[in-house]
Amino acid sequence: MARRGEFDLVRTRLVPLTRNHKAALGLNDDAAVLDPPAGCELVLACDTLVAGVHFLQTDPPEVAAMRAMRSNLSDLAAMGADPLGYLSAIAWPRDIAETWQDRFLAAWAGDQERFGCVLLGGDTTSTPGPLTVTLTLIGTVPDGRAVTRAGARAGEDVWVSGSIGDAALGLAAAQDEAGAPAALRHRYECPEPRLALGRALRGLATAAIDVSDGLVADARHLAGASGVAMEIDAEAVPLSADAGTWLESAGERGLVRLLTAGDDYELLFTAPAECRGEIDALAGRAGVPLTRIGHAGEGEGVRLRDRSGRPVEAGAGGFTHF
Ligand SMILES: [Mg+2]
Known part of the structure; x- marks a missing residue:
C-alpha cells in the first residue's frame, strides 16, 4: 500500500483539527486570517519540542503530543490568557509509522476539545532527525489585562x-x-x-x-x-x-x-x-x-x-x- 502523502495527511488528519474555524480557511490558503475578538489583545506563545530533549524517544505519541500542546498552553495560562487557536510546524522522522502520527494527532484533538482551541494553520514536513514540533499558541486577554513577569513589588x-x-x-x-x-x-x-x-x-x-x-x-x-x-x-x-x-x-x-x-x-x-x-x-x-x-x-x-x-x-x- 502506498504511503500516505503530505496532502492526504493534511486533508484527513489536520483539516478536522480546524473544526471549521473560519480563520483557518480550510488549511487551503497561504496563511490564516484571524479576526481578533472585540476588546481583546492577542497573546502569542511559541515553543519547540524535540524528541530526546523535551520528551523521551521512547515516549508514546500521546505523551509527545500532550507535552507539546500543554507546555505551550501553560505559557498562555501564565499570562492570564484564554486559548483560541494554534499554528503547528511538525517535522516527522522519515520512517515514522502512520499509526504513530494518527495517535499523536488524536491526542491533540482531545486536548483541543478540553482546553478550547483549534488548529489555524502551519506546516508539516519530514526530517532525517528526531521528531520536532513547534507550536505557536494564540490566546486572548481583555485589553490591558495580561499578567506579565514585571509587576512584582517588594513586600508582596x-x-x-x-x-x-x-x-x-x-x-x-x-x-x-x-x-x-x-x-x-x-x-x-x-x-x-x-x-x-x-x-x-x-x-x-x-x-x-x-x-x-x-x-x-x-x-x-x-x-x-x-x-x-x-x-x-x-x-x-x-x-x-x-x-x-x-x-x-x-x-x-x-x-x-x-x-x-x-x-x-x-x-x-x-x-x-x-x-x-x-x-x-x-x-x-x-x-x-x-x-x-x-x-x-x-x-x-x-x-x-x-x-x-x-x-x-x-x-x-x-x-x-x-
Ligand atoms: Mg513559560
Whole structure:
C-alpha cells in the first residue's frame, strides 16, 4: 500500500483539527486570517519540542503530543490568557509509522476539545532527525489585562499553585530511577496547564510565570523582570504526598532537586498581602491548592531559606539549554 502523502495527511488528519474555524480557511490558503475578538489583545506563545530533549524517544505519541500542546498552553495560562487557536510546524522522522502520527494527532484533538482551541494553520514536513514540533499558541486577554513577569513589588507575597517537583520524579520513574514514585509519571506525561487559575489571577496577581525550568530558576526570572528579590522558604514549598515520601529517603539534597527541577507547569505569582483572603477563596474555585511560599524583597535574585532562616544553596538552580 502506498504511503500516505503530505496532502492526504493534511486533508484527513489536520483539516478536522480546524473544526471549521473560519480563520483557518480550510488549511487551503497561504496563511490564516484571524479576526481578533472585540476588546481583546492577542497573546502569542511559541515553543519547540524535540524528541530526546523535551520528551523521551521512547515516549508514546500521546505523551509527545500532550507535552507539546500543554507546555505551550501553560505559557498562555501564565499570562492570564484564554486559548483560541494554534499554528503547528511538525517535522516527522522519515520512517515514522502512520499509526504513530494518527495517535499523536488524536491526542491533540482531545486536548483541543478540553482546553478550547483549534488548529489555524502551519506546516508539516519530514526530517532525517528526531521528531520536532513547534507550536505557536494564540490566546486572548481583555485589553490591558495580561499578567506579565514585571509587576512584582517588594513586600508582596509569593505564591505557587499545586505541588512542585512531581514532574521531575515522574520523569525519573519513566527512566527507571530506583525509588522514583511511578505514581507521579502522569505529572510528567500529561501536565495540567493552569488556565482557569491564570484567568482568575487577572487583576489580582501583580506578576506571574509558569514553572517550566524549575521553581528556583523561574522565581529568578520573575525577580529579574520585576526588579525585586525573591525570598523563598524552601520548606513551605508544597509537595505531593508521593514526593514527600520520596524525600524522606532522598538525603539532604533531595529538596533542592525538587525545587530546581522543571516541567511542573504550575503558576508562580506575586500579590499584595491584602489579597490573601481572596486568593485562598480562589484556590477553592479554581480547584487547585495555592500556597504562600515567601515574599518579594529589595535587591535581586532568589534567596532560598530553610525554616530556621538559614540559606539553602541551590546552585545554578534550573534547566538551561545553553
Ligand atoms: Mg513559560
